[in-house]
Amino acid sequence: MQPRNMSMSGVVDLAAVKAAGEAKAKAEQVRAEAARQGGSAAVPPSALVIDVDEAGFERDVLQRSAEVPVVLDFWAEWCEPCKQLGPLLERLAVEYNGRFLLAKIDVDANQMLMQQFGIQGIPAVFAVVAGQALPLFQGAVPEAQIRETLDQLIQVGEERFGLTGIAVDAGADASDPAARPAGPYDALLEAAMSALDAGDLAGAVQAYKNVLADDPAHPEAKLGLAQAELLTRVQDLDPAAVRRNAADDPADVTAQIAAADLDLVGGHVQDAFGRLVETVRRTAGEDRNAARLRLLELFEVIGADDPRVTAARQALARVLF
Numbered sequence: 001m002q003p004r005n006m007s008m009s010g011v012v013d014l015a016a017v018k019a020a021g022e023a024k025a026k027a028e029q030v031r032a033e034a035a036r037q038g039g040s041a042a043v044p045p046s047a048l049v050i051d052v053d054e055a056g057f058e059r060d061v062l063q064r065s066a067e068v069p070v071v072l073d074f075w076a077e078w079c080e081p082c083k084q085l086g087p088l089l090e091r092l093a094v095e096y097n098g099r100f101l102l103a104k105i106d107v108d109a110n111q112m113l114m115q116q117f118g119i120q121g122i123p124a125v126f127a128v129v130a131g132q133a134l135p136l137f138q139g140a141v142p143e144a145q146i147r148e149t150l151d152q153l154i155q156v157g158e159e160r161f162g163l164t165g166i167a168v169d170a171g172a173d174a175s176d177p178a179a180r181p182a183g184p185y186d187a188l189l190e191a192a193m194s195a196l197d198a199g200d201l202a203g204a205v206q207a208y209k210n211v212l213a214d215d216p217a218h219p220e221a222k223l224g225l226a227q228a229e230l231l232t233r234v235q236d237l238d239p240a241a242v243r244r245n246a247a248d249d250p251a252d253v254t255a256q257i258a259a260a261d262l263d264l265v266g267g268h269v270q271d272a273f274g275r276l277v278e279t280v281r282r283t284a285g286e287d288r289n290a291a292r293l294r295l296l297e298l299f300e301v302i303g304a305d306d307p308r309v310t311a312a313r314q315a316l317a318r319v320l321f
Contacts, residue, residue: 044168045094045097045168046094048093048094048098048101048102048166048168049090049093049094049102049104050101050102050103050104050217051103051104051105051106051216051217052072052103052104052105052110053105053106053109053110054110054112054113056216057113060103060216061103061128062128062131064101065128065129065130065131065132066130066131066163067163067165067166068098068099068100068101068157068163068165068166069099069100069101069127069128069129069153069154069156069157069163070100070101070102070103070127070128070129071089071093071100071101071102071103071125071126071127071136071150071153072103072105072117072125072126072127072128073085073086073089073102073103073104073105073123073125074105074107074113074114074117074119074122074123074124074125074126075104075105075106075107075122075123076106076107076108076122076313076317077106077108077304077310077313078310078313078314078317079122079123081122081123081139081140082122082123082140084140085123085125085139085140085141086104086123088143088146089102089125089146090102092143092146092147092150096150096154097165097168098165098166098167098168099150099154099165100127100150100153100154100157100165101166107119107122108296108313108316108317109296111289111292111320117133121138121139122138123138123139123140124138125137125138127153129153129156129157129160129161129163130157130161130163134153136149136153137149188207188208188210188211188221189207189208189211189220189221189224191203191207192204192207192208192211192221192224192228193224195207196228196231201228201231201232201235202232204224204228205225205228205229205232208221208222208224208225208228209225212225222300223300223301223303225300226297226298226300226301227301229297230261230264230265230297230298230301231265233258233261234258234261234262234265237258237261237262239262242255242258242259242262243259243262245258245259246258246259246275250282251282251283253279253283253287253290253291256275256276256279256291257276257279257290257291257294259275260272260273260275260276260294260295260298261294261298263275264298264301264302269302269306269308270308270312272298273295273298273308273309273311273312273315274312274315276291276292276294276295276298277295277312277315277316277319279291280292280295280316280319280320281319292316292320295312295316299312299313
């Protein structure tokens, strides 16, 4: 993919329309409410880069954009240019010291967001300023060009919307366990494991969700939740009946999804992935989306670094695009 710059002149034009005035007023209301509640606490530098999904988009992007410009990096594991651009944007987010927030969006896991932004190829970078979505650039563009674009974005945020960024505590680092926000993670994770040992799957699911409610990116909780939810789905299944239904009717998406769950629980990881990739290939609409989402959930169970997940992501990309 050849880099294609998406002119920042569109930002200025968009900021000049009537909607910009409404957005500015809303941003001011949000900041005033935050001030009444004591203001926003300083964040560690590592909190300037976040992973965002469809469920958290309103909270993590739209609401935060009333405080600071939010830069959206649409990427995928299989995208080689993304592997060049992503680390560069992360470094710049820390260097700019709270002048913008970087939100990373995995397009494989968030197809709806990709469609809503009209993205035709990745990497693609957008910004949201006071609720206004702005195209920035596409492709792995040079660092100097990215800096110029970010400087213009920040200027627009300050002049048009009064956004001054977020405070950063340079002495803290969220990658250091001792510096993470205090929370009963250890107790909650222990409670989840105890619930699993006792066969209380609902209790385990809730314990993991409690951790993720405070720290949505917590890796152990994300993995544990995916595993507990998988066990919950298969506990009442009749394996023989599920496999018979899947074999008798390859077009029955519900049967294929259930059979994939059983495949994974039984240790047949590649069979589970292959079954769902094939289901995505031969279906469309809601059926295709259901199979795709279940496949992404099963990726969470195994872990993103597993080579079987990498291979399946590539296979999924081929049938989708």
